[in-house]
Structure formats: C-alpha cells, structure tokens
Amino acid sequence: MEFQNLLIANKERIQYITINRESKLNALNKDTLAELHTAFAEAFQNPDVGGIIITGAGPKAFVAGADISEFAALDVEGGAQLSRKGHTEVFDLIANGNKPVIAAVNGFALGGGLELAMACHIRIASDNAKMGLPEVTLGLMPGYGGTQRLTQLVGKGKAMEMILTADMITAADALQYGLVTHVTTPEELLIKVEEILNKILTRAPLALAAAIRCINAAYTDGVNGYETEITEFGKSFGTKDFKEGVAAFMEKRKAEFKGE
Structure with missing residues (x-):
C-alpha cells in the first residue's frame, strides 16, 4: 500500500515507520491514524519484520499532538467514537503487538503524540525532546490512553501533576520518571534505538x-x-x-x- 502520511523503510529485520507531516509537526489526523493502523497491522503479520521503530519526520517533533481542527464539529457521541476507534485500531494494536515496537522520540511529543509513544513497548528520547499531555488547556482530557498508560509508567502522583497542570517535561525529566529508558543526542537517537532493537532481535x-x-x-x-x-x-x-x-x-x- 502507498501511504500519503507515512514513510515505510526496511533495514534488514527492522521496519521504520516515520510519520511524514513535518509541516504540521506530524500531527495525528484521521488519515494518519488510519494509515498507522494499516502499517502496523501489516508489519505485525509480515514474517520478514522482526521489530518496528516509529518516529517523526524532521528535527522538531515526534508528534506534536492530534489534529485539533478535526475536533471542532464533534459532539459527545462523536468524541467517544473518536477515542474508541483510536484505542482499538492504533494505540491498543501497537501495545498488544506481537513484535517489539520502539518509539524514537525527537522534539515534541505532546497529547496524542505522547500517547502514541506510550503505546510502544520502549521509548528512547533525544535530549531536545519535550513531552506532555496539554489537553486540559483545550477543555479536553487525554483520550487515547494517556490517563492510563502515563499512570502505569510514572505513577499516580506524577501522572496527576503532568495531566492536571498540562506542563511539558524535558527528556531528562522523562528519564528520571521512567517515561523513557534512554536519552541521547538527536544525532545518536536512531543509532541507539537500532542498537537496542537489534539486540532484542537476536532473541527468540x-x-x-x-x-x-x-x-x-x-x-x-x-x-x-x-x-x-x-x-x-x-x-x-x-x-x-x-x-x-x-x-x-x-x-x-x-x-x-x-x-x-
């Protein structure tokens, strides 16, 4: 399948999935989420793919959030359906995948972007990364698993603080809180991610x-x-x-x- 919002590249047994909306800071619109569903479903079924690295195009953002312009016309039922569809088709699909998925977090990972990273099995960040769940500044709350996965990863108290204040944290903070497992320079980010995934791929x-x-x-x-x-x-x-x-x-x- 030819994707409009994703770049797919294979490097031996590793598949790269790059969200390619750099001008929009790789924001997750409906089309991108649909393509992510297809890309991950195919990767999990492809015997030539051992593991997956997901990242964002350009130096500024992993994913800066959801495409808020698509939210404006939604009512209560529409909002619930949007959340449920995202959970089922993308975020839970990744989290429950049968192959390791590592998020290479470069730049901003906000809102749905951080939720996407948290659905991955491992997160590694560059030292310019900024992470947060700012939904309450829009009169919303996280809707793609953020309240649950952030709590699992960093604990109830820190999750409460991050979600209720909507503050961003640095990569160093994320490492301290257990949200990511390694921090590198931007230039070394993919090198480190590949190193870890290649080690994993030597296992059964x-x-x-x-x-x-x-x-x-x-x-x-x-x-x-x-x-x-x-x-x-x-x-x-x-x-x-x-x-x-x-x-x-x-x-x-x-x-x-x-x-x-």
Whole structure:
C-alpha cells in the first residue's frame, strides 16, 4: 500500500515507520491514524519484520499532538467514537503487538503524540525532546490512553501533576520518571534505538511475543498476570526455538532462532 502520511523503510529485520507531516509537526489526523493502523497491522503479520521503530519526520517533533481542527464539529457521541476507534485500531494494536515496537522520540511529543509513544513497548528520547499531555488547556482530557498508560509508567502522583497542570517535561525529566529508558543526542537517537532493537532481535521471536503478552497482562483488569505467565511459559516448551536455545546453550554456541 502507498501511504500519503507515512514513510515505510526496511533495514534488514527492522521496519521504520516515520510519520511524514513535518509541516504540521506530524500531527495525528484521521488519515494518519488510519494509515498507522494499516502499517502496523501489516508489519505485525509480515514474517520478514522482526521489530518496528516509529518516529517523526524532521528535527522538531515526534508528534506534536492530534489534529485539533478535526475536533471542532464533534459532539459527545462523536468524541467517544473518536477515542474508541483510536484505542482499538492504533494505540491498543501497537501495545498488544506481537513484535517489539520502539518509539524514537525527537522534539515534541505532546497529547496524542505522547500517547502514541506510550503505546510502544520502549521509548528512547533525544535530549531536545519535550513531552506532555496539554489537553486540559483545550477543555479536553487525554483520550487515547494517556490517563492510563502515563499512570502505569510514572505513577499516580506524577501522572496527576503532568495531566492536571498540562506542563511539558524535558527528556531528562522523562528519564528520571521512567517515561523513557534512554536519552541521547538527536544525532545518536536512531543509532541507539537500532542498537537496542537489534539486540532484542537476536532473541527468540515467539518468546518475545509471549513476554509482551505477559507484561501487558500485569496491567489488564480481570486478567491474572501470573496465570498468563504460567501458560505462556508452558507453551514455550513446545517450540522449536526452545529446543534450539537449549541445544545452543549446551553446545556453547549462538542460537539460531526461527520463530517456530
């Protein structure tokens, strides 16, 4: 599929998804969200893709927020539908994906942009990044999972402060709060992200997917994360990758996983 708002590039087993609306600071309009749904659904199903890096075009913004102009005509039901569609088709799709997704956060990650980054499994930021959820300045509140994922990542108190004040934080703050795991210079950002993802991609693909499911289960209401772990751990013993991993360990060699 040819995208109008995204750039897709493959580098060995890594797929780059770049939001390409630099003149709009990569804001998330309906068309971009629809394309993100398609791009991620295809990447998760593509056997040649091991992991995904998502970033924004240009030096100014990862994603500066949602396209507010599309909100003006919405009523209560329209707003709820917008939120639900975004949750289901994009943000939850990414969070529950079967392959690791890393957000390379350059510049502004605000509102829906920060929510997009938080839906990813890992976030790495450049030292010029600014992050925040400013929705209350518009008479709104975060609607793409921000109240939930920010609380999970930084704790209730800091999430309350960030959302209620609408203040932006620096990359250094985000690192301190646990919102990102590394901070680099802008020039080194993608190098660092690739380094981490390439390390992940040397591990067993089915085990990675199972680990993602188990970690997510810890934050899913009505799901016993421990039982999920027990089940997924047991399933691992039925994979060819497990047999290869044990054989490689015993033979003191590097394992060659096939995702089987």
